[in-house]
Amino acid sequence: MRRGIYLIEEVDFRPMNSRRPLEYLTWLTRYKREDENLQRHTLTEGMSIRSREIDLVGAFYAVGITGHQQFKAVTLWHCHGGWDGGWRQMLEIYDGVGDKLFLSDIDDLRFSAFSRPLGAVHGTPGLGDTVRPLYLYESATVRPGAALDYLAAVREERLPVLREHGHDLVGLYEVLMCDNEVVTLWGTTIDAHLAVQRARDAALGLDDEVAPDSRLLDWSKRARDYLEGPWRETLLAPFPGSRLAPG
Structure with missing residues:
Protein backbone atom coordinates (compact mmCIF):
# COMPACT_ATOMS: atom_id res chain seq x y z
CA MET A 1 0.00 0.00 0.00
CA GLY A 119 3.00 12.31 4.44
CA ALA A 120 0.77 10.08 6.56
CA VAL A 121 2.49 7.76 9.04
CA HIS A 122 1.41 4.48 10.63
CA GLY A 123 -1.76 4.85 12.67
CA THR A 124 -3.46 7.39 10.41
CA PRO A 125 -7.02 6.14 9.78
CA GLY A 126 -8.85 6.39 6.50
CA LEU A 127 -10.06 9.94 5.92
CA GLY A 128 -13.79 10.20 6.31
CA ASP A 129 -13.84 7.55 9.04
CA THR A 130 -14.10 10.39 11.59
CA VAL A 131 -16.56 13.23 11.04
CA ARG A 132 -16.96 15.58 13.98
CA PRO A 133 -18.33 19.09 14.58
CA LEU A 134 -14.93 20.43 15.65
CA TYR A 135 -11.29 19.60 14.91
CA LEU A 136 -8.10 20.06 16.90
CA TYR A 137 -5.22 21.08 14.66
CA GLU A 138 -1.65 20.78 15.93
CA SER A 139 1.45 22.05 14.17
CA ALA A 140 4.81 21.58 15.84
CA THR A 141 8.50 22.16 15.19
CA VAL A 142 10.58 19.19 16.28
CA ARG A 143 14.30 18.55 16.39
CA PRO A 144 15.69 17.93 12.91
CA GLY A 145 15.10 14.26 12.15
CA ALA A 146 12.72 13.67 15.08
CA ALA A 147 9.42 13.97 13.22
CA LEU A 148 8.68 10.24 12.94
CA ASP A 149 9.72 9.58 16.54
CA TYR A 150 7.43 12.34 17.78
CA LEU A 151 4.48 11.03 15.78
CA ALA A 152 5.11 7.50 17.08
CA ALA A 153 5.02 8.85 20.63
CA VAL A 154 1.75 10.66 19.88
CA ARG A 155 0.26 7.41 18.60
CA GLU A 156 1.43 5.32 21.54
CA GLU A 157 1.13 7.76 24.45
CA ARG A 158 -1.13 10.70 23.62
CA LEU A 159 -3.77 8.95 21.54
CA PRO A 160 -5.12 6.73 24.38
CA VAL A 161 -5.48 9.76 26.67
CA LEU A 162 -7.26 11.98 24.17
CA ARG A 163 -9.49 9.09 23.11
CA GLU A 164 -10.70 8.77 26.69
CA HIS A 165 -11.54 12.46 26.56
CA GLY A 166 -13.71 12.15 23.46
CA HIS A 167 -11.15 12.91 20.74
CA ASP A 168 -10.69 10.76 17.62
CA LEU A 169 -7.50 10.68 15.61
CA VAL A 170 -7.88 11.94 12.04
CA GLY A 171 -4.27 12.10 10.92
CA LEU A 172 -0.60 11.92 11.91
CA TYR A 173 1.52 13.68 9.32
CA GLU A 174 5.18 14.29 8.68
CA VAL A 175 5.67 17.62 6.90
CA LEU A 176 7.57 16.64 3.76
CA MET A 177 10.49 18.38 2.07
CA CYS A 178 11.78 19.47 5.47
CA ASP A 179 12.95 17.51 8.51
CA ASN A 180 11.56 19.38 11.50
CA GLU A 181 7.78 19.80 11.26
CA VAL A 182 4.74 17.67 12.05
CA VAL A 183 0.98 18.09 11.87
CA THR A 184 -1.70 16.17 13.74
CA LEU A 185 -5.46 16.43 13.38
CA TRP A 186 -8.15 15.22 15.78
CA GLY A 187 -11.93 15.16 15.64
CA THR A 188 -13.69 16.45 18.75
CA THR A 189 -16.70 18.30 20.15
CA ILE A 190 -17.13 21.45 22.20
CA ASP A 191 -17.89 19.39 25.32
CA ALA A 192 -14.85 17.14 24.83
CA HIS A 193 -12.61 20.15 24.23
CA LEU A 194 -13.83 21.83 27.41
CA ALA A 195 -13.44 18.62 29.41
CA VAL A 196 -9.76 18.31 28.40
CA GLN A 197 -9.06 21.92 29.35
CA ARG A 198 -10.68 21.53 32.74
CA ALA A 199 -8.98 18.19 33.47
CA ARG A 200 -5.64 19.84 32.72
CA ASP A 201 -6.50 22.82 34.93
CA ALA A 202 -7.40 20.41 37.72
CA ALA A 203 -4.09 18.59 37.33
CA LEU A 204 -2.37 21.97 37.78
CA GLY A 205 -4.39 22.60 40.94
CA LEU A 206 -6.41 25.35 39.27
CA ASP A 207 -9.84 23.68 39.20
CA ASP A 208 -11.23 21.70 42.15
CA GLU A 209 -14.64 20.96 40.61
CA VAL A 210 -13.58 18.22 38.17
CA ALA A 211 -11.31 15.19 38.28
CA PRO A 212 -7.69 15.92 37.32
CA ASP A 213 -5.85 14.00 34.64
CA SER A 214 -2.13 14.17 35.30
CA ARG A 215 -1.45 12.32 32.04
CA LEU A 216 -2.13 15.54 30.16
CA LEU A 217 0.76 17.19 32.02
CA ASP A 218 2.91 14.08 31.57
CA TRP A 219 2.48 14.35 27.80
CA SER A 220 3.52 18.00 27.80
CA LYS A 221 6.77 17.02 29.49
CA ARG A 222 7.25 14.01 27.22
CA ALA A 223 6.72 16.10 24.08
CA ARG A 224 9.65 18.30 25.05
CA ASP A 225 11.94 15.35 24.34
CA TYR A 226 11.21 15.99 20.66
CA LEU A 227 10.16 19.64 20.34
CA GLU A 228 12.63 22.32 19.41
CA GLY A 229 10.51 25.25 18.29
CA PRO A 230 6.93 26.53 18.17
CA TRP A 231 4.13 24.16 19.13
CA ARG A 232 0.50 25.12 18.89
CA GLU A 233 -2.93 23.53 19.04
CA THR A 234 -5.89 25.44 17.62
CA LEU A 235 -9.47 24.62 16.70
CA LEU A 236 -11.07 24.36 13.27
CA ALA A 237 -14.78 24.42 12.42
CA PRO A 238 -15.63 22.32 9.32
CA PHE A 239 -17.31 24.17 6.48
CA PRO A 240 -20.25 22.39 4.80
CA GLY A 241 -19.35 20.63 1.57
CA SER A 242 -16.15 18.78 2.46
CA ARG A 243 -15.77 15.16 3.54
CA LEU A 244 -14.89 16.00 7.14
CA ALA A 245 -17.99 18.16 7.61
CA PRO A 246 -21.05 16.62 9.27
CA GLY A 247 -23.79 15.91 6.77
Whole structure:
Protein backbone atom coordinates (compact mmCIF):
# COMPACT_ATOMS: atom_id res chain seq x y z
CA MET A 1 0.00 0.00 0.00
CA ARG A 2 1.35 3.43 -0.94
CA ARG A 3 1.90 6.16 1.57
CA GLY A 4 -0.90 8.71 1.80
CA ILE A 5 0.17 12.11 0.46
CA TYR A 6 -1.73 15.22 1.50
CA LEU A 7 -1.50 18.98 1.31
CA ILE A 8 -2.55 21.43 3.99
CA GLU A 9 -3.04 25.08 3.20
CA GLU A 10 -3.61 28.06 5.47
CA VAL A 11 -5.24 31.08 3.82
CA ASP A 12 -5.38 34.61 5.28
CA PHE A 13 -7.80 37.36 4.30
CA ARG A 14 -7.02 41.06 4.68
CA PRO A 15 -8.21 43.68 5.25
CA MET A 16 -10.45 42.20 7.94
CA ASN A 17 -13.57 41.49 5.91
CA SER A 18 -15.56 38.62 7.40
CA ARG A 19 -17.27 37.87 4.08
CA ARG A 20 -14.06 36.88 2.31
CA PRO A 21 -13.57 33.53 4.06
CA LEU A 22 -17.21 32.71 3.33
CA GLU A 23 -16.83 33.59 -0.35
CA TYR A 24 -13.63 31.57 -0.62
CA LEU A 25 -14.90 28.44 1.12
CA THR A 26 -18.20 28.55 -0.77
CA TRP A 27 -16.36 28.84 -4.09
CA LEU A 28 -13.89 26.11 -3.19
CA THR A 29 -16.39 23.50 -2.03
CA ARG A 30 -18.66 24.17 -5.01
CA TYR A 31 -16.04 23.67 -7.69
CA LYS A 32 -14.60 20.60 -5.98
CA ARG A 33 -18.04 19.01 -5.99
CA GLU A 34 -18.09 19.59 -9.74
CA ASP A 35 -14.71 17.84 -10.05
CA GLU A 36 -16.22 14.56 -8.88
CA ASN A 37 -17.70 14.08 -12.36
CA LEU A 38 -14.45 14.65 -14.27
CA GLN A 39 -13.01 11.76 -16.29
CA ARG A 40 -9.49 13.22 -16.53
CA HIS A 41 -7.56 16.04 -14.90
CA THR A 42 -7.07 19.30 -16.73
CA LEU A 43 -5.82 22.85 -16.22
CA THR A 44 -8.78 25.18 -16.72
CA GLU A 45 -8.46 28.92 -17.13
CA GLY A 46 -9.58 30.67 -13.97
CA MET A 47 -9.89 27.45 -11.96
CA SER A 48 -6.31 26.13 -11.65
CA ILE A 49 -6.24 22.33 -11.82
CA ARG A 50 -9.46 20.35 -12.03
CA SER A 51 -9.13 16.75 -10.87
CA ARG A 52 -11.12 14.18 -8.95
CA GLU A 53 -7.81 12.70 -7.70
CA ILE A 54 -7.03 15.90 -5.77
CA ASP A 55 -9.70 15.53 -3.11
CA LEU A 56 -10.80 18.32 -0.77
CA VAL A 57 -11.30 16.24 2.36
CA GLY A 58 -11.38 19.17 4.78
CA ALA A 59 -12.37 22.82 4.44
CA PHE A 60 -12.34 24.67 7.73
CA TYR A 61 -12.95 28.09 9.19
CA ALA A 62 -10.30 28.72 11.83
CA VAL A 63 -11.62 29.45 15.32
CA GLY A 64 -9.78 32.72 15.91
CA ILE A 65 -10.16 32.76 19.69
CA THR A 66 -7.98 29.64 19.95
CA GLY A 67 -4.89 31.31 18.51
CA HIS A 68 -5.43 31.69 14.77
CA GLN A 69 -4.96 34.93 12.94
CA GLN A 70 -8.38 36.37 12.11
CA PHE A 71 -9.71 35.69 9.53
CA LYS A 72 -8.27 32.36 8.31
CA ALA A 73 -9.35 29.28 6.37
CA VAL A 74 -7.55 25.92 6.44
CA THR A 75 -7.92 23.26 3.77
CA LEU A 76 -6.75 19.64 3.71
CA TRP A 77 -6.30 17.84 0.37
CA HIS A 78 -5.75 14.16 -0.36
CA CYS A 79 -3.63 13.25 -3.39
CA HIS A 80 -5.22 10.00 -4.51
CA GLY A 81 -2.57 7.64 -5.84
CA GLY A 82 0.12 9.32 -3.76
CA TRP A 83 3.23 10.70 -5.44
CA ASP A 84 2.30 9.29 -8.86
CA GLY A 85 -1.34 10.37 -8.61
CA GLY A 86 -2.73 13.66 -7.40
CA TRP A 87 0.71 14.99 -6.45
CA ARG A 88 2.02 14.48 -9.99
CA GLN A 89 -1.07 16.19 -11.37
CA MET A 90 -0.45 19.26 -9.24
CA LEU A 91 3.14 19.42 -10.47
CA GLU A 92 2.10 19.14 -14.10
CA ILE A 93 0.49 22.59 -14.03
CA TYR A 94 4.02 24.02 -13.81
CA ASP A 95 5.16 22.27 -16.98
CA GLY A 96 5.77 25.17 -19.34
CA VAL A 97 4.36 27.75 -16.90
CA GLY A 98 1.59 28.76 -19.29
CA ASP A 99 -0.78 31.70 -19.11
CA LYS A 100 -3.50 29.69 -17.39
CA LEU A 101 -1.32 29.27 -14.33
CA PHE A 102 -1.63 32.98 -13.57
CA LEU A 103 -5.41 33.29 -13.87
CA SER A 104 -7.84 32.58 -11.06
CA ASP A 105 -11.46 33.27 -10.21
CA ILE A 106 -10.37 34.20 -6.71
CA ASP A 107 -7.72 36.77 -7.57
CA ASP A 108 -7.59 39.51 -4.90
CA LEU A 109 -9.83 37.53 -2.54
CA ARG A 110 -6.99 35.98 -0.55
CA PHE A 111 -4.23 38.00 1.09
CA SER A 112 -1.78 35.11 1.44
CA ALA A 113 -1.66 31.31 1.43
CA PHE A 114 0.89 28.89 2.86
CA SER A 115 0.95 25.24 1.79
CA ARG A 116 2.77 22.26 3.27
CA PRO A 117 2.97 18.75 1.77
CA LEU A 118 2.18 16.01 4.27
CA GLY A 119 3.00 12.31 4.44
CA ALA A 120 0.77 10.08 6.56
CA VAL A 121 2.49 7.76 9.04
CA HIS A 122 1.41 4.48 10.63
CA GLY A 123 -1.76 4.85 12.67
CA THR A 124 -3.46 7.39 10.41
CA PRO A 125 -7.02 6.14 9.78
CA GLY A 126 -8.85 6.39 6.50
CA LEU A 127 -10.06 9.94 5.92
CA GLY A 128 -13.79 10.20 6.31
CA ASP A 129 -13.84 7.55 9.04
CA THR A 130 -14.10 10.39 11.59
CA VAL A 131 -16.56 13.23 11.04
CA ARG A 132 -16.96 15.58 13.98
CA PRO A 133 -18.33 19.09 14.58
CA LEU A 134 -14.93 20.43 15.65
CA TYR A 135 -11.29 19.60 14.91
CA LEU A 136 -8.10 20.06 16.90
CA TYR A 137 -5.22 21.08 14.66
CA GLU A 138 -1.65 20.78 15.93
CA SER A 139 1.45 22.05 14.17
CA ALA A 140 4.81 21.58 15.84
CA THR A 141 8.50 22.16 15.19
CA VAL A 142 10.58 19.19 16.28
CA ARG A 143 14.30 18.55 16.39
CA PRO A 144 15.69 17.93 12.91
CA GLY A 145 15.10 14.26 12.15
CA ALA A 146 12.72 13.67 15.08
CA ALA A 147 9.42 13.97 13.22
CA LEU A 148 8.68 10.24 12.94
CA ASP A 149 9.72 9.58 16.54
CA TYR A 150 7.43 12.34 17.78
CA LEU A 151 4.48 11.03 15.78
CA ALA A 152 5.11 7.50 17.08
CA ALA A 153 5.02 8.85 20.63
CA VAL A 154 1.75 10.66 19.88
CA ARG A 155 0.26 7.41 18.60
CA GLU A 156 1.43 5.32 21.54
CA GLU A 157 1.13 7.76 24.45
CA ARG A 158 -1.13 10.70 23.62
CA LEU A 159 -3.77 8.95 21.54
CA PRO A 160 -5.12 6.73 24.38
CA VAL A 161 -5.48 9.76 26.67
CA LEU A 162 -7.26 11.98 24.17
CA ARG A 163 -9.49 9.09 23.11
CA GLU A 164 -10.70 8.77 26.69
CA HIS A 165 -11.54 12.46 26.56
CA GLY A 166 -13.71 12.15 23.46
CA HIS A 167 -11.15 12.91 20.74
CA ASP A 168 -10.69 10.76 17.62
CA LEU A 169 -7.50 10.68 15.61
CA VAL A 170 -7.88 11.94 12.04
CA GLY A 171 -4.27 12.10 10.92
CA LEU A 172 -0.60 11.92 11.91
CA TYR A 173 1.52 13.68 9.32
CA GLU A 174 5.18 14.29 8.68
CA VAL A 175 5.67 17.62 6.90
CA LEU A 176 7.57 16.64 3.76
CA MET A 177 10.49 18.38 2.07
CA CYS A 178 11.78 19.47 5.47
CA ASP A 179 12.95 17.51 8.51
CA ASN A 180 11.56 19.38 11.50
CA GLU A 181 7.78 19.80 11.26
CA VAL A 182 4.74 17.67 12.05
CA VAL A 183 0.98 18.09 11.87
CA THR A 184 -1.70 16.17 13.74
CA LEU A 185 -5.46 16.43 13.38
CA TRP A 186 -8.15 15.22 15.78
CA GLY A 187 -11.93 15.16 15.64
CA THR A 188 -13.69 16.45 18.75
CA THR A 189 -16.70 18.30 20.15
CA ILE A 190 -17.13 21.45 22.20
CA ASP A 191 -17.89 19.39 25.32
CA ALA A 192 -14.85 17.14 24.83
CA HIS A 193 -12.61 20.15 24.23
CA LEU A 194 -13.83 21.83 27.41
CA ALA A 195 -13.44 18.62 29.41
CA VAL A 196 -9.76 18.31 28.40
CA GLN A 197 -9.06 21.92 29.35
CA ARG A 198 -10.68 21.53 32.74
CA ALA A 199 -8.98 18.19 33.47
CA ARG A 200 -5.64 19.84 32.72
CA ASP A 201 -6.50 22.82 34.93
CA ALA A 202 -7.40 20.41 37.72
CA ALA A 203 -4.09 18.59 37.33
CA LEU A 204 -2.37 21.97 37.78
CA GLY A 205 -4.39 22.60 40.94
CA LEU A 206 -6.41 25.35 39.27
CA ASP A 207 -9.84 23.68 39.20
CA ASP A 208 -11.23 21.70 42.15
CA GLU A 209 -14.64 20.96 40.61
CA VAL A 210 -13.58 18.22 38.17
CA ALA A 211 -11.31 15.19 38.28
CA PRO A 212 -7.69 15.92 37.32
CA ASP A 213 -5.85 14.00 34.64
CA SER A 214 -2.13 14.17 35.30
CA ARG A 215 -1.45 12.32 32.04
CA LEU A 216 -2.13 15.54 30.16
CA LEU A 217 0.76 17.19 32.02
CA ASP A 218 2.91 14.08 31.57
CA TRP A 219 2.48 14.35 27.80
CA SER A 220 3.52 18.00 27.80
CA LYS A 221 6.77 17.02 29.49
CA ARG A 222 7.25 14.01 27.22
CA ALA A 223 6.72 16.10 24.08
CA ARG A 224 9.65 18.30 25.05
CA ASP A 225 11.94 15.35 24.34
CA TYR A 226 11.21 15.99 20.66
CA LEU A 227 10.16 19.64 20.34
CA GLU A 228 12.63 22.32 19.41
CA GLY A 229 10.51 25.25 18.29
CA PRO A 230 6.93 26.53 18.17
CA TRP A 231 4.13 24.16 19.13
CA ARG A 232 0.50 25.12 18.89
CA GLU A 233 -2.93 23.53 19.04
CA THR A 234 -5.89 25.44 17.62
CA LEU A 235 -9.47 24.62 16.70
CA LEU A 236 -11.07 24.36 13.27
CA ALA A 237 -14.78 24.42 12.42
CA PRO A 238 -15.63 22.32 9.32
CA PHE A 239 -17.31 24.17 6.48
CA PRO A 240 -20.25 22.39 4.80
CA GLY A 241 -19.35 20.63 1.57
CA SER A 242 -16.15 18.78 2.46
CA ARG A 243 -15.77 15.16 3.54
CA LEU A 244 -14.89 16.00 7.14
CA ALA A 245 -17.99 18.16 7.61
CA PRO A 246 -21.05 16.62 9.27
CA GLY A 247 -23.79 15.91 6.77
